[in-house]
Amino acid sequence: MDPGGIKRYIISALANLEGRGFEVPGMVDAVIDDTGALAFSVTGTCPEVSVGPVAEVRLDEVWQPIGVQLWERSEYAYDLVDRPMNRRRAWHMHAVRQSRAALGSPAHEHCEEVLGRPACDHYLGMELRDIHEGIALIDGAWMEPGPLGCGALMCA
């Protein structure tokens, strides 16, 4: 994707979160490092009451250069820390080489029915198509009135 495409991609993620009722910042900084890798972080909160803890969403992506002014997504971390419900759900793909060696998959998931007390450090995961798939999963987890269903996942 070119810079214009990445910009539109980030804006569409912000709009998606905002449309779902999350409070998001109006501006996001994407950074490019000395190797040419590009990264950005989109955050949001979903306050349900005027005071008290809020649910936090964080969507991080790293893109590697594949040509002149062209990048492809190489890593992501999509996180929901649901403080009102005291639980966490996350979909990650980072440290891909090590993850493949250890887990047999480039992606893994986190699931904590009780925040900070995971029954398993890493659950096997499938690579998500894009940030919007991550947002839909996070929104679904946020709306889940019952348990997150961590027990049904495969511990790596």
Place this chain on the structure above:
Amino acid sequence: MNKRFYTPHEAAEILQVSSSTVMNLIHDGKLPATRVSDRIYRISVPALERFAAGVPATAFEVTFRRVHQIAPIGEAVRVPSELELVEG
């Protein structure tokens, strides 16, 4: 715990439209919803409130800047290091 989602039927009552209109809004991408199963959708309470209020979308901005090195991702919350990953 506050109610976090509406069914399409509940959303229809709040918006004073038919359930099929709500489903059309969902399928047209105008009302964000999450598909729980083949035939079950959930609409988050804040999403419906936002839609009902007709809040205009924010004009978001994205800037690009140079840094020496980007920070590793996936470690904001308790996430094991790469070494821990290798060691399982």
